[in-house]
Amino acid sequence: MWLGLGSTLLLTPVHAREPDALPLWHDDATSRLEALALLQSLNAELLSHPSATLTLERWCGAHHLAPEAKVVAERVQGEDKPLPADARDQLQIGTDEPVRYRRVQLACGGHVLSEADNWYVPSRLTEAMNHELDTTDTPFGKVVQALHFRRQTLSAELLWSPLPQGRENEASLPASRGATLVMPHHVLQHRALLFDQSNRPFSLVVESYTSQVLAFAPPGYRP
Template identity: 70%
Template sequence: MKTRTIIAATSLAVMAATAQAREPWTDDVASRTQALALLQSLNADLLSHPSATLTLERWCGAHALAPEAKILARRVKGQDKPLPADARETLGIGPDEPVRYRRVQLTCGDHVLSEADNWYVPSRLTPEMNQTLDSTDQPFGKVVQPLHFRRQTVSADLLWAPLPTGWEMDAPLPAAHKAPLDIPHEVLRHRAVLYTGTNQPFSLVVETYTSEVLAFGRR
């Protein structure tokens, strides 16, 4: 057990050193190309797995964003958003079916990786799940894991394009500068519906991924 502890501590130290050795993003084609490739990689990973929480946890660990690769959900209260106009039809519920709203920031260490708006049907969850969601900051995806849910992505939009459209076909590239690369706060957005193992929709989620997903810098 002691040996395992030493190995784990050494691995974390190596990851931290690697992260520190990386360079800041600079406004040049090399940085922009790496940033684009990373965002496309994250997007593909999110699209191929049902839980965004677990995907971000893997991303956090792989890029040494924190000493411990653990995603925490930080509740944001007092900013309730109305249910989107088409959401009741999407969720297969009537006009009087109660729907709850939950907004969270998914964090890894000091980094806010995602800001998620979630509308869900409490009658399709267990009482224990509802109590946990009401009283704790646990990520939604982890709480509802026993439902063996699947995720159907409705849309996935890259909100920031590091390179211009047609760059691969010799479109003009941005001029290089020595200044830091200006990465906007919102870089990627997914809209998805979650279904139980019996194919019943129970949640509509809009997830906006932030520039913090690239906080580890360039190689």
């Protein structure tokens, strides 16, 4: 299993947006294998750390995606998604408990690396935290860092496989067609709950990672 324990590998491409072509990535066997290895590496990093924001900052710095490895949350205003059907049970709240929604794009430099939908319980945060979430673009994970929260991943799905279905071995991959490798807009998605030190869930987040996480020269790149 490519993604490891408790995760799912999907081979059906995402159709929500037009696919992205990253000019540095050639459509050949080596590039496809390297892209898969990098996505697996990012997935492992995200699964092993509680804050996606800090993980993306490390990823941004390691792969030189921007002069400064700083991830900022750009809020998407005017959108309000209803709470998923099973979310109140997962958050352990009653039918009358207020829940707030926040949608952000996490960007490093000019690259939007993740688009996140977040439903959180304001009564389980401090007044200062709620005020900061309402009035700033500070990433959620940084705002609630003082809660010393833990993260429980509910699902981790690879939304695009660089390897054609049934061609897991390099020897069976097609030869280079001299084109750039086209990737869908979303390549990886995580669904997770955040818990405070009292083991109370206070946030449900769905994070959709974009192909911009690979917006750098692949290993061994030759123009």
